[in-house]
Amino acid sequence: MEDPETITQAIANNVRAQRAHRGLTLDALAARSGVSRGMLVQVEQGRTNPSVSTLTRIASALGVTVARLVEVSDVPVVRIVDKADVVTFDQGEVQAKLLVGADAPMILELWDWRLGPGQHHDGDAHPPGTREMLTVLAGELTLTVYGRSYVVKTDAAVLFTADRPHRYANQGQEELRLVMVVAEPREAPDQ
Numbered sequence: 717m718e719d720p721e722t723i724t725q726a727i728a729n730n731v732r733a734q735r736a737h738r739g740l741t742l743d744a745l746a747a748r749s750g751v752s753r754g755m756l757v758q759v760e761q762g763r764t765n766p767s768v769s770t771l772t773r774i775a776s777a778l779g780v781t782v783a784r785l786v787e788v789s790d791v792p793v794v795r796i797v798d799k800a801d802v803v804t805f806d807q808g809e810v811q812a813k814l815l816v817g818a819d820a821p822m823i824l825e826l827w828d829w830r831l832g833p834g835q836h837h838d839g840d841a842h843p844p845g846t847r848e849m850l851t852v853l854a855g856e857l858t859l860t861v862y863g864r865s866y867v868v869k870t871d872a873a874v875l876f877t878a879d880r881p882h883r884y885a886n887q888g889q890e891e892l893r894l895v896m897v898v899a900e901p902r903e904a905p906d907q
Contacts, residue, residue, distance in 0.1 A: 720765065723803060726788045727771070728762035734778045734785070735760075749777035768805045768812055769840055776843050776900070781825050783817020802828075809835045823900035829884065831855075831892040836885035839878065846900040848878040855892035858885040868894075 735745050742760075746753040751773050758764040759774070766774070768782070775782045786803045797816045805812045809832030817825040831837065842848075850857075851873040859866045860883040861876050868874045876882070878898065886892035 722788060723786055724765050725762045727766065727785055728760050730785045730787060731756070731774060731778075732760045734780055738778065740778075745774070745777055749773045751777075767807075769838075772840060772842075779823070781817035781823045781900075783814055783825055786814065808832075810837050812837070823898075825898040827896040827898070829892075829894050829896060831884065831886040833886055833889050833891070835892075836883055839882045839884065841880045841882075842878045842898070842900055844879045844901075846878045846898065847875060848882075848896055848898050849873065849875045850894050850896035853893045853895060855886060855890050856888045857892055857894055858887050859883070860885065 735742075740748070742753050742756050745751075746756055749756075751759075751770055755764070755766070755770065756774070759766050759770075771782050771785055775785050778785075783803075788801075803814045805814070811830045813828040815826040815828055817823075829837070850868075852868050852870050854870055856870065857868040857874075859868055859874060859876070861878075862880045862882075866874065884892075884894070
């Protein structure tokens, strides 16, 4: 398992490299992502451990997956991710594991989420055309999309358009566990 310092440095290197590859200034990336220039400087210098939300906004602005930003080494044609290499974002009773991700030909991410009773996670709107599919392995999910709530029970699945704010909430008494796939087009669909 990679130590947090190694991952922080990988994020720094990957964000800087992706930004440079696209010819973006820090100001341009800040404008695209909604992440302040100061935070981007801290991220690129490896002086901070950014939140999932911050990484998601940066990744979306760069047109890559969060997995690409936290990747410690180059990705081979076939990639097996051992349990010890899974990147975990732990915020107390809300835990998200980015199991694996890809960014060609479309951006895909596979996540394992756990939310304690009474906990929630607010997801930012993804780029246009982004879809999320998930299945509840344990507990009951209250999914709110654009102000409307839906209950997804154990062993049920849901597919929704994630290009608008959304919330995953555990309003039950037991831990909620779900597996999610995020599918984001490389380019926004024609409007």
